[in-house]
Amino acid sequence: MKLNERKIKILEAIITDYIATAEPVGSRTIARKYDLGISPATIRNEMSDLEEMGFIEQPHTSAGRIPSQSGYRMYVDNMMHKRMLTDDEAEFLKNAISFNVNRVEYLMQQTAKALAMLTNYTTVVAEPKSSGVKIKHIQLVPVDKNTAAAVVVTENNAIKNHMIKAKNMPDADGLYRLSGKINSVLENYALDDINSDKVQEALKEFADYGELIVNVFRAVISTVRQEEDIHLYTSGVKNLLGFPEFSDVKKAKNIFQAFEEKDMLITLLGGGEDTAADKIEIVIGGENKMEELKDCSIVRANYRYGKNSVGRIGIIGPTRMNYSQTVSVLDEIIRKLDTIIDAMLGGGEDGDYDG
Amino acid sequence: MKLNERKIKILEAIITDYIATAEPVGSRTIARKYDLGISPATIRNEMSDLEEMGFIEQPHTSAGRIPSQSGYRMYVDNMMHKRMLTDDEAEFLKNAISFNVNRVEYLMQQTAKALAMLTNYTTVVAEPKSSGVKIKHIQLVPVDKNTAAAVVVTENNAIKNHMIKAKNMPDADGLYRLSGKINSVLENYALDDINSDKVQEALKEFADYGELIVNVFRAVISTVRQEEDIHLYTSGVKNLLGFPEFSDVKKAKNIFQAFEEKDMLITLLGGGEDTAADKIEIVIGGENKMEELKDCSIVRANYRYGKNSVGRIGIIGPTRMNYSQTVSVLDEIIRKLDTIIDAMLGGGEDGDYDG
DNA sequence: GTTAGCACTCGTTTTGATTGAGTGCTAACA
């Protein structure tokens, strides 16, 4: 059977209508609301075909049709067009995300919130893992007698603190001098290479400077090496409660369960496989492996964050979410983030520091 | 009318039963389950009195009674006894919160999670605001040509980074020297006093060192002065969905709305007024001013965090939450946190650093 | 190939009767 022009029109109508109403769509409704120039009876015949092809399904005999997973897939891959933002949407985004933010965390929080409010779905933003990113500079800062903070600046201009404990920590000047030595060894290493043989080798050279220094050095290495936690920003979780498909509290609870588990969210955001592409990815219903989220779809993409690393943004809604709007908005946001982050990190070309 | 011994017993029975079942409690139930040695008819008479006194109320004529807000208040203030933790609870806490954590954030996240799992309610933990806390040390760390990070160590050994932008930032050595000067002025100031006249005065003295230095100095001051965001850790929000009182999605949505707004949560945690006391505070139903949370109660308390500042922990459940268990668990956790944080911050007595 | 007509299906809504938990009141009892 061929998916001719008319079938496509009908499928599109069904999906559009179902996205808007969450009610099974009947032949009569289509005939009335969408001007296809054919009678309900004809539409019924076509719908029967579409059902056989697996694009739509019937909850029960006396109900209209709803899109199946592959129906949505077909729609998303072949029929949906990315649209321009409406003036309202553009205006909203302009006001919601300020360029003058000086912390990535705020920016991400803002972004998540803006997306959630604009789409009325749930948004998750992940800052990139720092493993793989090179160290630009390490400096030890005194905290108290036995404690110092190792401040690590990466090539992305991200800054992380690590507490270092050692008996009789050197004083500020001592720490500063020590920082210089540590830098000369660790500079340009990736965070997760920091325990490599080469570094171990270099470490030996410092044995002469006394046990204390080696201890501190070791502490820095072992602390910095620890896998960094991925930061996640979530917003609009409550939005899902507004959709009739989750008015069953049991279902809602399952989903909320998933949202409280970081691992789940990270899996949800996916990435890694397809990280290179600048493409927006859509995961429909059961296509994701998480049972709890089988009634949800995810629209997700990377955003550039500094030179090599990327963060992820995902928008989660019911399977019948408004893919077209969501994709358009996400696309716009990503473009915007690029500019802002570029500005914040000081841009690529003059980002080098020789100190 | 006097609240005699028997009335108290009956009120207690009603509250206990209602907490356990969420169903209105009838005279017959009390006579059967609680061995008061009186007949349902007598209980009915007493209940009639209790209702007149405002401690219980009737959803409708043919239903049992449920505790009113002032009923809970009476119970909590005069009738409830803090109990010991059960072995299971103690065991759970022991495993859930590790002493060997080296970041406050993890500790707080762990704490929130443990409390939420143990009580089956929602937990919010707030790290203290840093305003009012004195600066122990500031150090500038190079980031790139135009950027440095101001690393601020407070007397609590908390560390905060601030990005400072300036044209032609000094190099590492320059920044280090500059840090020394900044320190000599700002040391021992409270974070929110940093813009005071005295500092402005001191600033003038540095005019001789050139415009650049003054600029950086200014940037540090204005950045550090900004009110710090309070960090919040939430866990177990989904738990509330399990209670019959929130099986109406509308209600649940309202509550979740509140949980997504930081300001709300901060108000919810309260504190400030009664910060000094080491006491556990209970806010019942409409006693909090937030309309969205009028069906919830909050059990909250301070935990010590370093010398002067305190964080807040709150456990939020339905009005008919198990106050007795919640108070006991919270009490225990706070004791535990004290020990752990003390160890983490290096203890008070040798916390001074002169560098 | 299209469509009007019609019988049929089946979930949803409506209605009305039934049930039962719980009350308040009264009268009897200790």
Place this chain on the structure above:
DNA sequence: TGTTAGCACTCAATCAAAACGAGTGCTAAC
């Protein structure tokens, strides 16, 4: 005077039957 058994009454919750109606598939006519 306090307690209790008895009883009429209230009212939400439950249940079954009936009516409704949205939608379908099939057939026959155009």
